[in-house]
Amino acid sequence: MSKSLQAIRGMNDILPEQTPLWRYFEGTVARLLDNYGYKQIRMPIVEFTELFKRSIGEVTDIVEKEMYTFEDRNGDSLTLRPEGTAACVRAVLEHGITGGGQVQKLWYIGPMFRHERPQKGRYRQFHQIGLEVFNLDGPDIDAELIIMTWRLWGELGIRDAVKLELNSLGTSESRGRYREALVEYLSAHHDKLDEDSQRRLKTNPLRVLDTKNADTQAVLVDAPKMADYLDDESRAHFEGLKARLDAVGIPYVLNPKLVRGLDYYSKTVFEWVTDKLGAQGTVCAGGRYDGLVEQMGGKPTPGVGFAMGIERLVLMLETLEQIPQEISRQVDVYLCAFGEEAELAGLALAERVRDELPNLRLQVNAGAGSFKSQFKKADKSGALYALILGDDEMAQQVVGFKPLRGQGEQQSIAWDALAAHLATCVVQG
Ligand code: ATP
Ligand code: MG
Numbered sequence: 001m002s003k004s005l006q007a008i009r010g011m012n013d014i015l016p017e018q019t020p021l022w023r024y025f026e027g028t029v030a031r032l033l034d035n036y037g038y039k040q041i042r043m044p045i046v047e048f049t050e051l052f053k054r055s056i057g058e059v060t061d062i063v064e065k066e067m068y069t070f071e072d073r074n075g076d077s078l079t080l081r082p083e084g085t086a087a088c089v090r091a092v093l094e095h096g097i098t099g100g101g102q103v104q105k106l107w108y109i110g111p112m113f114r115h116e117r118p119q120k121g122r123y124r125q126f127h128q129i130g131l132e133v134f135n136l137d138g139p140d141i142d143a144e145l146i147i148m149t150w151r152l153w154g155e156l157g158i159r160d161a162v163k164l165e166l167n168s169l170g171t172s173e174s175r176g177r178y179r180e181a182l183v184e185y186l187s188a189h190h191d192k193l194d195e196d197s198q199r200r201l202k203t204n205p206l207r208v209l210d211t212k213n214a215d216t217q218a219v220l221v222d223a224p225k226m227a228d229y230l231d232d233e234s235r236a237h238f239e240g241l242k243a244r245l246d247a248v249g250i251p252y253v254l255n256p257k258l259v260r261g262l263d264y265y266s267k268t269v270f271e272w273v274t275d276k277l278g279a280q281g282t283v284c285a286g287g288r289y290d291g292l293v294e295q296m297g298g299k300p301t302p303g304v305g306f307a308m309g310i311e312r313l314v315l316m317l318e319t320l321e322q323i324p325q326e327i328s329r330q331v332d333v334y335l336c337a338f339g340e341e342a343e344l345a346g347l348a349l350a351e352r353v354r355d356e357l358p359n360l361r362l363q364v365n366a367g368a369g370s371f372k373s374q375f376k377k378a379d380k381s382g383a384l385y386a387l388i389l390g391d392d393e394m395a396q397q398v399v400g401f402k403p404l405r406g407q408g409e410q411q412s413i414a415w416d417a418l419a420a421h422l423a424t425c426v427v428q429g
Contacts, residue, residue: 029152032155040108051087067079068080081112086296092106092293103136105133109127128308129308136304140244143241146164146270153272161316163273164251164271181229185223241268268288269286277315284308286304334363336388337388378404379404385402385426
């Protein structure tokens with residue numbers, strides 16, 4: 001196939017053999033969020049470029065080098081969303097649904113776009129489930145977000161493979177004081193910093209903390225610590241969060257170098273990390289952003305949220321072999337009919353059964369075919385049972401009921417009794 005007709009590098013098709021696992025994952029998360037009282041919101045995939053510059057911050061990796069930005073036919077600069085928080089804040093402001101201190105607990109799902117170097121667990125179109133809470137400023141809600149994800153890892157069977165890293169960035173005042181101290185210290189060691197960190201020192205000094213460069217890391221050993229600069233309010237908030245995690249029994253490690261890539265965080269930041277996926281180890285990340293809504297032109301509105309990467313979590317389910325058995329079988333019953341008269345009767349019978357058993361996964365053979373070829377298709381479909389309609393069955397108004405996975409002998413079931421019989425044999429999801 002010519003290159004121009006292939007998918008764009010880093011943008012993947014999710015093939016039919018993979019979608020059951022995706023739907024299982026997405027369904028599990030959606031049900032959990034419903035149960036905790038969160039409501040779904042859906043935003044456009046394209047926004048004005050200015051939105052992301054303003055919210056994410058001009059001197060972040062995303063805005064500096066990862067956005068898919070283009071001019072539309074009106075000459076407006078638009079960008080494929082690299083993350084969901086900015087658009088979510090825009091939406092709540094535009095519709096006034098956080099006004100007057102209204103609490104909103106929202107979640108969204110969908111593709112995000114970043115021009116990064118594609119590799120395992122890192123793509124240019126990837127998918128997130130994200131969540132944002134507005135107008136709750138206490139540590140109780142920070143804790144709830146973490147507790148929910150902890151429950152999710154439990155339900156998915158991957159709890160032992162993830163670790164919670166936690167830090168507090170303080171209020172903007174305390175972070176400002178810390179930034180000053182850090183800049184002063186790092187400036188005194190300017191020559192020992194790598195080039196990227198020298199640049200960040202001027203533009204976004206906190207980001208120097210998460211450098212991968214060994215020399216810079218050595219300099220950081222004696223650098224001032226954020227924890228020493230937290231004001232009383234930030235400290236109390238952080239203690240409140242830790243007390244709640246302790247109460248529920250969720251283990252965590254404090255990581256003073258956790259600063260997150262985006263500018264807008266304050267107080268709590270956290271990441272769920274795993275060592276099962278190689279370098280792309282963060283599966284879920286988030287934190288509090290009390291200043292963001294105001295920065296985007298709204299009234300001061302506390303906010304907190306997180307986003308998880310669906311590709312990475314699906315990879316984890318595969319790597320840890322936590323794929324529930326029932327999702328691999330997509331057909332319960334396969335109906336084979338031989339001859340035109342049987343085919344017509346089979347269609348009508350199938351619809352009657354579907355009326356009574358709406359959750360039954362019943363596949364009707366299409367494309368006719370011999371005895372042998374239809375049975376082959378029935379078997380290949382993964383169905384537990386084949387239903388057979390041939391001349392004999394038509395004459396007696398019955399259907400042959402044939403177990404395909406060795407659960408007993410073939411029997412004849414009267415058409416009228418078929419739905420009731422299936423209801424006893426097939427566990428319906
Ligand atoms: P990373 O450090 O891995 O680049 P990030 O800090 O840029 O992640 P966030 O913006 O916090 O990521 O996004 C939340 C989650 O989305 C990440 O923890 C990760 O699971 C997922 N994610 C981010 N970028 C990608 C990508 N390019 N491909 C696949 N998943 C991604
Ligand atoms: Mg990134």
